Structures are given as C-alpha cells and as structure tokens.
Amino acid sequence: MAAPPYLIQKAGEWQRTLLHAVSGLLVFETLTGLSIYLLPFSVPNQVMVLLHTLLGLVFVVPFAWYQVRHWRIYRTLRLSHVVLTGYFAMVAALILIVTGLVLTWQAAFTARISPGWDLAHIVATFALIGAVLPHVLTLVIRAVRARATEVGGMVTAAARTLGRRTALVTVALFALMAGISFSARPADFANEFPVDYDLSLGADRPFAPSLARTSTGGALDPRSLSGSAGCGTAGCHEQIYNEWAVSAHRYSAMDPAFQKVQEVMGTQNGAVSTRYCGGCHDPISLFSGTKNLFTEDLTNLTGYQEGISCIACHGIKETDVKGNASYLMSQPDRYLWEFSESGARRFAGDFLIRSFPRYHIETLQHKLFKSPEFCAACHKQFIDEEINQVGWVQLQNQFDNWRKSRWNEPGVPEKTIECRECHMPLVASHDPSRGDDLDYNRAPGDEKHRSHRFLGANQFIPKVLDLPGAAEHGELTRKWLRGEIEIPEIADKWRTGPAVPIEVLAPDTVRPGDPITIRTVLTNNKVGHDYPTGPLDIIQSWVEVTVTDQRGTIVFQSGQRDTAHFITPGAFMFKAEPVDQYGNLIDRHNLWEMVGVRYRRALFPGFADQAEFTFTCPSSFPGGPIVTDGSDPFQPTVAIRAPRQVSELRVTARLMYRKADQFLLNFLFGAESGLTAPVTVMSESEKVIRVLVGS
Numbered sequence: 001m002a003a004p005p006y007l008i009q010k011a012g013e014w015q016r017t018l019l020h021a022v023s024g025l026l027v028f029e030t031l032t033g034l035s036i037y038l039l040p041f042s043v044p045n046q047v048m049v050l051l052h053t054l055l056g057l058v059f060v061v062p063f064a065w066y067q068v069r070h071w072r073i074y075r076t077l078r079l080s081h082v083v084l085t086g087y088f089a090m091v092a093a094l095i096l097i098v099t100g101l102v103l104t105w106q107a108a109f110t111a112r113i114s115p116g117w118d119l120a121h122i123v124a125t126f127a128l129i130g131a132v133l134p135h136v137l138t139l140v141i142r143a144v145r146a147r148a149t150e151v152g153g154m155v156t157a158a159a160r161t162l163g164r165r166t167a168l169v170t171v172a173l174f175a176l177m178a179g180i181s182f183s184a185r186p187a188d189f190a191n192e193f194p195v196d197y198d199l200s201l202g203a204d205r206p207f208a209p210s211l212a213r214t215s216t217g218g219a220l221d222p223r224s225l226s227g228s229a230g231c232g233t234a235g236c237h238e239q240i241y242n243e244w245a246v247s248a249h250r251y252s253a254m255d256p257a258f259q260k261v262q263e264v265m266g267t268q269n270g271a272v273s274t275r276y277c278g279g280c281h282d283p284i285s286l287f288s289g290t291k292n293l294f295t296e297d298l299t300n301l302t303g304y305q306e307g308i309s310c311i312a313c314h315g316i317k318e319t320d321v322k323g324n325a326s327y328l329m330s331q332p333d334r335y336l337w338e339f340s341e342s343g344a345r346r347f348a349g350d351f352l353i354r355s356f357p358r359y360h361i362e363t364l365q366h367k368l369f370k371s372p373e374f375c376a377a378c379h380k381q382f383i384d385e386e387i388n389q390v391g392w393v394q395l396q397n398q399f400d401n402w403r404k405s406r407w408n409e410p411g412v413p414e415k416t417i418e419c420r421e422c423h424m425p426l427v428a429s430h431d432p433s434r435g436d437d438l439d440y441n442r443a444p445g446d447e448k449h450r451s452h453r454f455l456g457a458n459q460f461i462p463k464v465l466d467l468p469g470a471a472e473h474g475e476l477t478r479k480w481l482r483g484e485i486e487i488p489e490i491a492d493k494w495r496t497g498p499a500v501p502i503e504v505l506a507p508d509t510v511r512p513g514d515p516i517t518i519r520t521v522l523t524n525n526k527v528g529h530d531y532p533t534g535p536l537d538i539i540q541s542w543v544e545v546t547v548t549d550q551r552g553t554i555v556f557q558s559g560q561r562d563t564a565h566f567i568t569p570g571a572f573m574f575k576a577e578p579v580d581q582y583g584n585l586i587d588r589h590n591l592w593e594m595v596g597v598r599y600r601r602a603l604f605p606g607f608a609d610q611a612e613f614t615f616t617c618p619s620s621f622p623g624g625p626i627v628t629d630g631s632d633p634f635q636p637t638v639a640i641r642a643p644r645q646v647s648e649l650r651v652t653a654r655l656m657y658r659k660a661d662q663f664l665l666n667f668l669f670g671a672e673s674g675l676t677a678p679v680t681v682m683s684e685s686e687k688v689i690r691v692l693v694g695s
Contacts, residue, residue: 015158022066023162024169025059026093026132031170032177033125041359044181046336049356050348051177053107056100063093085135092128099124107355108347111236112432187334189221193289198272201386207286209272209386210279211326214287215317222288224331226303227339228310234350237310239431243452244310246462246473252307253282253299255461257660260668261589266298269592274298276387276592279325280378283312287329314364321373321399323380332363354432367438372399372408375419383594390581390595396536401529405605413440417490422528424450425487441489455480457534459678460659474678481657481680483526495526498683500603502543502655505610509690512619512646516689520545520572520611520653524603531603532657536576537586538664541657541682543572543611549618549646556615565662565676572611576600588667617691618646649689655682 032048039045067090077083099121106113193206197219201208206218214220228250232241244250252258258281266274271293278286284303285291291298303309311332320326335356337349353360368374376399384392402408402419409415426442429449436442459477462470479485483499506518520543524531532541544559559571567573577600578586580593603609658677669675 015161017165018062018066020162020165021169022059022062023166024173025055025062027166027170028173029056029059029096030125030129033122036356037122037125041333043184043186043336044177046352046356047177047181047184049352051173051180053100053104053351053355055173056097057104060097060101063097067093082135082138085131085138089128089131089135092124092131095124096121096128103355107351110354111430112354112357184336186336187223187339189224189331191216191219191221191224191331193219194292194295196294197289197292198270200272206289207275207279209276209324210286211320211322211324212279212283212286213328215328215330219289220287220329220331222284222290222300222302223339224334225284225287225311225315225329226306226309228306230338231310234353236350236354236432239429240433240449240452241310242469246467246469247452247454248456248458248461249308249313249452249454250306251461251465251467252280253285254305254307254465255281256464257461257589257664257668258282259297259299262298264588264590265592266293268590271295271298273387273592276324276383279327280308282307283325283329284309311364314369316368316374316377317366319368319374319377321376321380323376323378323382323397323399325378327377330363333359335360357432365433370418370420370438372402372419375399379419383591387592388581388595393594393596395591395594396534398529398533401533401605405528407528407605415493417493417528419528420450421490422487423454423456424452425485426489427451455485457481457532457539457657458659459680463678464675478678478680481682483683497525499525499527500531500655500682501525502653502683502685504651504653504685504687506651506687506689509692510617510649511692512617514617515614516617516649517612517614518545518547518651518653518687520613520685521608522603522610522655523608524605527603527605529605531605532574533602535589535591536574536600536602537578537591538589538660539575539658540567540661541574541655542567544654544656545611545613546652547615548650548652550648550650555618555649556613558613559656561679564671574601574603576602587663589664617649646691647693648691651687651689652684653686654684656680657682 029052032052035048036045036052070086071090074083074086099117102117103113103121106117197206199206204217207213228241228244231237232245258277262274262277262281265277271291275286275291278291282291282299282304284306285298285300288300288302290300306312312329315330315332316327317330318328335349335352337345338353340346340349379396379398380400381395381397382392383395407417426446426448427450429447431449434449435444435446437444442448453473453476455477457477457480459474462473467473476485481499483497487494501523503521503523504518505521507516510516522543527533532539542559545557546554546560547556548554558568560568562568576597578591578594578597580586580590581595583598585598586594601609656679658679660677662676665673665675665677
C-alpha cells in the first residue's frame with residue numbers, strides 16, 4: 001500500500017530538532033499547568049508556577065516559528081478531521097500564549113491576576129489537550145498502518161524519535177523542577193516554647209488563663225504570625241495595610257497603657273497571669289511563649305509592633321462567643337521567599353502569591369469574618385476565680401449588647417446591622433480583595449472593600465505613639481464618635497444625626513429667685529451596643545452644662561474640667577466603678593482583682609437617660625466664686641445672685657467623651673508627663689430661658 005504524500009512530508013518534519021524542543025516544552029507546560037490547577041499547595045507546585053511561567057515565555061518564539069512553518073506546509077491539504085483538529089490546536093495554543101502573557105504581566109506588575117484571563121487560560125489548556133491528542137494520534141495510527149511501506153517505516157521511525165526526544169526534554173525539565181524544589185526550602189518555623197515556659201495551669205492549656213488555642217496545640221513561631229508590612233509593600237494590599245497601620249488592632253500590643261498595666265499585673269500576680277490579656281492584645285507574644293517570667297517586657301519583639309497582625313486575625317479558624325480570646329489560631333503555610341525583604345527572591349515570592357493566589361485566598365479569606373461571632377471572641381470579656389481568686393464576673397460585652405438590641409434581626413439582613421457594617425464601612429478600592437458576593441447588598445464587581453481602620457473611640461494612642469497618619473485617624477475618630485460619618489449601604493437602616501444626641505428641656509420663662517430645673521435627655525441613637533462601651537473603669541462620658549446670662553456671665557455650670565484635667569465633682573457621668581473583694585475601688589485598671597461593681601451607668605441601644613440640674617434664677621450678682629453644695633452628684637444645686645437686669649439665660653449642654661480618665665494616666669505615666677486623653681464633644685444642645693423682670 002502506497003503511503004499518502006503528506007506522510008513523506010511528515011517524516012521529514014518529525015525529524016526536526018525545532019519540533020522536538022517545541023513538543024517537549026508543550027508537554028511540560030501542559031502537565032505543569034494541570035498540576036498547578038489540580039494539585040494542592042506545595043513547594044513543588046510553587047516551583048512549577050515559576051518554571052511554567054519562565055518556560056512559557058521561552059516557548060513563545062520557537063512555537064510561533066514552528067507554527068507558521070507548519071501552516072505554510074500543510075495549508076493546501078483538503079479539509080479533514082486531522083486538519084480541523086490541527087487548526088483547533090493552533091487556536092488553543094495562541095489563546096494560551098496570549099492569556100499567559102497577560103497573566104504574567106499582571107502577576108509581575110499589578111496587584112492581582114484577572115479571574116477572566118485566568119479562566120480563559122485554564123479552558124484553553126483543556127481545549128489544547130482535546131485538539132492535540134486526536135490530531136497526533138490519528139497521524140501516528142496512519143503511520144503505523146503504513147509502516148510496511150518504505151515511507152511508512154520512515155514515518156514510524158520519525159515518530160519514535162519525536163516521542164523519545166519529547167520525553168527527554170520533558171523529563172529534563174521535570175528534573176530541573178525537582179532540583180529547584182529540593183533546594184527551595186519553605187520557611188522553617190520553630191514552633192517551640194522556651195525551656196523555662198510555665199505550664200502550671202495545665203499542659204493541655206498552655207495559654208491559660210486566655211481561652212485562645214492553636215491548631216497544633218502548642219507554640220507558634222512569631223514569624224508565622226507577623227510580617228504584615230509585606231501585605232502592603234508587595235503592591236497588593238497597600239490600601240488596606242495603610243488603614244490597618246494606624247488602627248487600634250495594630251497598636252493593641254504597643255499601647256503604652258496596656259504595656260504598663262501588663263507590667264503591674266505581671267509583677268503582682270506573676271507572668272502567667274498576663275496571658276489573660278495576650279490573646280486579644282498581643283497574640284504574637286502569647287503564642288510564641290513570651291508571656292513568661294524571664295522574658296523582658298513579657299513581649300516578643302518579633303511582631304510586637306503589629307499587635308493584631310494580618311495573619312493573627314485572618315489565621316483564626318474557629319471562634320466561640322464565650323469571649324476572652326476564645327478562638328482557634330492556625331498557622332498557614334507561607335509562600336516561598338515570602339519573608340525575603342528585597343531583591344529577586346522577594347519579587348519571586350510576590351509573583352507567586354499573585355500568580356498562584358488560590359491557597360492564599362483559601363487560607364486567609366473565609367465567611368467567618370462576616371459574622372458578629374467572630375468579633376465576639378475578643379469583644380466580650382469576663383474574669384473568674386482563676387484570675388480574681390473569688391468567682392465569675394462579666395466585664396465588657398459588646399457582642400451580647402448587640403445581640404439583644406434592636407439592631408439584630410436574626411435571619412433578616414435587610415433589618416440587621418452587624419459589627420463590620422458600622423466599624424468597617426465600605427470604601428472605594430483598588431485592592432485585590434475588592435468586591436464581595438457573600439453580603440446580600442454587595443456584588444463581586446462593586447469596587448469596594450471594608451475599611452480596616454476599625455474606627456471606634458481611641459484618639460489617644462495613635463497620637464501618643466506618633467503613628468504615621470495619626471492626625472487623620474484622630475479626626476476620623478472624632479467624626480465617628482459624633483455620628484458625622486455617613487455609611488450609604490446602611491443608610492436606610494441607620495439613624496441620622498449624632499450617635500448619642502443630647503436635648504435640653506427647660507422652662508420657657510422664669511422669674512428672678514425662682515428655682516430652675518433643667519433636664520438633659522440623652523438617647524443611644526445609633527450605637528450598636530451600650531454607650532459608652534469597653535472598659536468603663538477608665539472610659540468617661542459626662543454631661544457638661546453651662547448657664548450664662550445675656551452678657552456671658554456664668555450663672556451655673558457642671559461637668560467642667562480643672563487645670564489638671566480632672567472633671568469637677570458632681571458631674572453626671574456614664575462610667576463603672578468596679579471593686580475588689582475588700583470593697584476598694586478598681587481605679588488602676590487592675591481588673592484581675594475585680595469581684596463586682598458598685599456603680600454602673602450606660603445606655604443600652606435605643607434607650608434614653610436624663611441628667612437633672614437645679615439652680616436658682618439670679619436676682620442679683622455681686623461677683624465672686626461659684627458655690628456648689630455637692631449634696632447630690634446628679635442634682636447639683638448652685639445658688640448665684642446676679643444683677644436684676646438679667647433678661648435671659650442661655651443653657652448649653654454638651655455630652656463629652658474621653659477614652660482614659662486622668663487618674664489612670666497619672667498613675668501609669670506620672671502627672672509630670674502632661675499626658676491627657678483627647679476629649680470629644682459627642683453632641684450639644686441649647687435652650688434660651690426668658691427672665692421675667694418686674695410685675
């Protein structure tokens with residue numbers, strides 16, 4: 001049987017070194033592409049990504065040369081399934097080249113690869129396999145059938161040569177990959193406690209009295225939970241990193257007040273006791289075993305300035321609403337060269353994360369973040385006998401405040417406002433994580449991410465630490481406290497105006513010498529939990545009232561601060577006064593001694609309270625000091641005599657807030673430090689009272 005003429009051409013073509021190189025590269029690229037797509041995250045798979053990319057770039061020129069030559073030789077053949085599969089293979093290969101070049105550019109020079117281009121690259125891979133296999137196998141089968149002829153024998157021999165050399169190139173490339181994989185070691189974490197680590201509270205509870213746990217049950221290398229700067233400097237999450245860098249989460253461990261209180265606690269109760277605070281304030285030190293008697297400052301300097309780092313938050317896999325850091329911390333594997341600070345290794349590490357993001361996304365982004373229960377692990381606190389030697393006492397509890405409030409309608413997201421919707425409002429974004437299809441009111445293409453500033457109530461620490469962006473963050477916090485930051489996505493569910501408005505209720509007219517009672521009504525308008533919330537032994541919110549006549553002369557006042565920044569006695573205050581087992585006031589944030597509360601005043605969401613003040617309408621005012629009888633701290637009575645010509649009284653009431661009271665700051669840093677917490681005017685109101693003079 002005579003061999004078809006094109007087989008003679010095929011025998012010559014299959015002998016060409018160019019085809020052998022192209023075939024070997026094509027097989028390697030196809031197999032590594034399938035491995036990257038189908039196999040789990042590993043060092044070899046990461047090396048495959050790099051070689052797949054580099055050799056893919058090398059593949060472009062010889063393939064283009066071969067493909068053009070191949071087409072010119074066989075373009076005159078009549079249309080058949082062999083020709084059709086050849087054209088399909090050519091188109092699929094061209095799509096692979098174009099999409100591969102685009103993905104390489106994106107991974108090298110942009111923040112993320114495009115899901116659309118990535119999908120096209122994957123689909124084209126399977127299309128190429130589906131076209132090349134029947135194309136080549138048909139030709140091989142025909143050659144085998146024609147091998148009895150001289151030409152058929154030539155083609156068969158050429159096919160064997162092509163197969164051997166293709167396999168040789170492929171095996172050589174996989175050997176190169178194996179060698180690189182063997183030498184490219186991932187980060188070697190030392191997950192061990194110090195030899196002197198105290199396990200007196202139980203070997204099965206190495207982080208007690210904190211409820212925090214690790215997926216390994218033991219220590220975690222501090223490097224595995226730190227390195228947050230890399231998330232920003234890699235060009236990926238720069239926007240989110242800059243938001244986090246001045247947030248309360250970032251400075252939770254280096255907060256000088258926290259450090260001082262921790263020092264007092266460790267000195268008084270032993271280093272083990274400080275683990276109680278570490279799960280929420282300083283998880284990197286806690287999990288590395290640094291909350292130990294022989295460790296300076298009870299702090300691990302690796303990651304110390306990161307507080308709740310990116311990994312320390314995103315590495316949490318389970319939470320429990322008991323609070324006290326009741327969560328399970330994982331230790332995600334890190335990409336090759338992720339810890340390199342500069343140079344080719346750092347570029348390769350960043351390239352791997354962007355070009356092979358599946359593992360990065362699977363391990364660090366999950367639905368748990370979107371639940372209030374995730375926040376509850378730290379934003380709910382109690383102490384028990386293990387801490388205070390007496391028994392269980394509830395401390396701050398933002399989670400249950402919210403859970404029982406009007407803002408929570410279980411199963412009805414259109415009526416519910418959750419933690420992240422307030423404290424992590426959506427912002428315009430160029431971040432790779434922008435967009436979301438898991439929230440009922442969002443979409444993958446909404447070009448927004450949730451702010452990682454975690455705006456709350458602390459203007460003090462960023463300023464004290466002189467963090468970059470502290471002034472901007474402080475101003476945003478002030479606006480947040482006043483309810484001046486709009487959140488469009490929940491505007492139809494949220495209230496307008498101040499977060500906690502104040503309203504003055506007073507008579508329209510009075511006569512000289514009459515007693516005057518004014519009331520200030522305060523309403524928790526749009527705070528998702530108690531107002532104020534947090535450690536109420538140090539937080540202060542109070543009503544400042546000033547009454548002046550038409551000349552500006554002060555007739556009555558309450559709630560002012562003196563020159564040493566202390567609030568004058570008798571002010572109406574929201575706060576708590578915890579006590580120890582002997583009835584002594586807890587006034588140094590020494591909560592480890594707390595057994596109960598002798599006084600607590602706060603506003604539950606949607607509820608109102610009022611402060612009442614009584615004074616006498618002046619009939620004469622000879623001048624002199626203001627006198628306060630101080631008999632009732634919530635109804636102070638001040639008798640002031642003013643000139644008869646007083647015709648009106650102007651009442652100004654302001655709700656004030658500060659994060660830390662002056663006594664604590666003086667105790668921690670000394671009165672000579674001059675440190676005082678910024679005071680925010682939450683809301684204000686005025687009322688004019690006409691004074692009826694004469695008959």
